Amino acid sequence: MTAGDLVLRAEHVCVEYAGPRPIRAVRDVTVELRRGEVLGIAGESGCGKSTLAYALTRMLRPPAELTRGSITYFPDGGTPVDLMTLDSESLRGYRWNKVSMVFQSAMNALNPVTSLGRQFDDIFEAHRPAMDRAARHRRARELLEMVGIDPARIRGFAHELSGGMRQRVMIAMALALQPEVVIMDEPTTALDVVVQREILDEIERLREELGFSVIFITHDLSLLLEISDRLAVMYAGEIIEYAPSERVGSAPAHPYTLGLLRSFPDIRGARRELRGVPGTPPDLREHFAGCPFGPRCSYAFGPCRSVPPVLRPVAARRGGAEADRWTVACHLHDPDARPDGPPAELGGAAPGTATPVTADDAIGAESGGGER
Amino acid sequence: MSSVTGVVQIDPGVADAGAHRLGGRLREIFRSRRLLACACIVGVFAGVGIVGPFLVHNANALSTHDWASPSLSHLLGTNEIGQDVFAQLVVSARASLEIGAGAGLIATAISILIGISGGYAGGIVDEALSLLTNVILVIPTLPLVILVLAYVKSNSLLPLILIIALTSWAASARVLRAQTLSVRNREYVLAARASGERTFRIILVEILPNELPVIVSNLIFAMIFAILTQAGLAFIGLGDPTTLTWGNMLNIAYNDEALSFGAWWWFIPPGACIALLGMGLALINFGLDEVLNPRLRVYRPGKSR
């Protein structure tokens, strides 16, 4: 599925949780989603990715609030809509109709005391008042069948289903109104690897059939490399790398991305020394003087302590057209700060060569940074 | 479609912090104005109960000013035989608080013992204790207390306290049992078992501290219940007629037809005190809940917390 034009854009979004010491969960984030594209957002706990997801659907509740930035939705063949200007009626027309969400834990999002059919009814009653009871029932059964669940389950309850089946029901609900964008927040984290594989295949099949775009949020970077077209890596509320997925796996630009990749040992690869990323994620109440990843970074040098890096395009010697739009927030890629370019394993090439290196080669070539 | 719960937790550990640090909560208590107000009310009653009787006229002193309405010399007037109503009110405070605190503490202690032991032990012990709890729960308290009191003739408050305590522990015990069943399977308890800790220590050190919020809440409810029950009993003439309590005052006022005499200063203040103390304690309970469990807090934008 090739990406088309823009369908959703968030620009300079900042989200804060109010309190005696406000938590700045999302700091100046800009992402774009194109039609038919899968955008992956990778990051660990405390990086702000879920908060960003809720902001995109304007589902933030106090004490969280969007303090800066704009979120624009581009309807197919219509005028762009600034989501912040929508009143609650139009917002309802936007939510679930155009952009829907699959939540992390189905057991928390599905109502345990009403039947599944009733919950589908809720969706239709709220957004498609014209539908009569028979039509709603029919459509609900269609949706269940579409995600591979026996339609007779419509009368059943959430607790009667297994984890994988519940997640499918969530997906069916998200697709009920044929939205253009589906945001999935860790949809497979709580599931076994086998069921996870089934759900992912299901999502891919539905995407091919119905043509919606997906924002897929997870901490599992290896998963994103497989299923997403582009991915954004978040750390401490900021996007630190924004790249085409197919290339970032072989030669990531940001040291954190490299660390994350190395945290997934290759099941079939040779045995090697396995290392993650030492240290802990920073407190989001703090203001960072330099790069928020600096204290944990084995490549940190001069400017990292005092100058916050900004997203800048990755060196052109990587090849690829302008359309690849690969940006990274790291001083290693700043030609002023580091004229020689980044180290080999982060995309820098020895003079004369331009071939990307594989992650395994990178481990061997690495000159052993400091362990913390 | 069920709605999204608003609070997106960033770090579950941080959110739980407040719930479990009783010491650090004292500062929080002073921040909640409602809680502070109620604590003050109860504090005033406690203060009055402790020192009050030394500061007022003799409550039993007869005088010739019968049925006097409130004045400077008798702040709440006098009753039928010239006794100072205000003095009586103050002295009653002490008795009522004694009953409330005494019965409440004993009832809570029993409920802890039975509820937690049953919940942790499981099996036949749990079944037996549950049966006992349910039987006591089902028996109507007031008639039982009336019956027992009719047999026990004593001049002190102690039998009354004991009886109220022995008939009111059951509801708390059930709650604690349910709580214990849940806490028992938490991993830190399993870890303690796996370390080889003895059962008694596990209950005391691992389980009990986690149930403190519920226990405090139960204690306060038990106290309210005791005060109200005693007031009710005294009003219908049971219990110790010589000890001055608010209930007694109401009983005497009723019998001496204070209503038809229009002596509002006699029968309204005791009732008001009962109500006020009960309300104060109940609201402390709710306020404490909010403080101890951050998830129950209602977010008020613009207010500093």
Add this chain to the structure above:
Amino acid sequence: MSVLEVRDLTVEYRQRGGARFRAVDGLSFALQEGQTLALVGESGSGKSTVVRAIGQLVKPTAGEILLDGQPAARHGAALRAYRHRVQMIFQDPFASLNPMHTVAHHLRRPLQLRQRHLRGAALDTATADLLRSVNLTPPDEIAAKHPHELSGGQRQRVAIARALATDPDVLLADEPVSMLDVSIRLEILNLLDRLKADRNLALLYVTHDLATARHFSSEIVVMYRGEIVERGPSDEVILHPSHPYTQILSRAAPDPTASRAVLAAARAKRQSARAARAAEEREADLGTGCRFRTRCPFATDICTRHPEDMDVSPGHQARCWLYAIANGSGPLLPLASPDE
């Protein structure tokens, strides 16, 4: 001789309505000193129940647990002595520490249980040593903290320190890193590995992640619905998965190095395989046949008979009729290549 051996372990639960559910069925394996055995399976496979049974938190319905060749004690002081030697690390770092107590409390109790006379300064030193051994420094600062003041990784380290406090011989780690952030998982696993080597522990590593199972263990045992369906040296089992279930597990893991075309082809293959099978299997009692047969692409009539353990190669066994030697020749059906 193996430090801990499990023979024919069976754990049954009674469900509503009186039916019995067998979570663990006739399991046998052994843990060796200084080595890690990985127990791999999905949720529902019974692997957590196995750990709890060995940790004596759950009573086995049948079978034996042998510590140094002797049957494990079930009561009293002997049971406490067993507990000191066989320690557990739980999955959830948030739940396994009591939120009301400090780190110091969590470590002091097991230290004192093992050495009754430990008090005062000596106890403090022992606590500090434990914290240092799991890289939690400075120890005094950490010891005074409460669990909610620590990160997930730090909490898990405290849990490991607590397990080590009684100087055990066997460590049972039940999915120790699956609830931690990805980037710190390897650190914790490396720590466990190092501690195992330093103290010559027998480590049982329970997980659903094949990749870390392979890299951190010398032997792998794969469980499905309460049974061991494959066992063998780690590299062998991962690189040449023999039981159809292991093959599915191995293929389900994301493969970041594969190209788009390869992934699309694999997906198409899976879709058609699924379409060909009957719709969702249930938890119903499957009778006496192979429990995997409803999901198995190679299932045939013979699978209604419960398979036995068959040798695939020296040290490598699979419980599947595919490997029955028929007429002295090779396996019944061609081995499915994992690269397919």
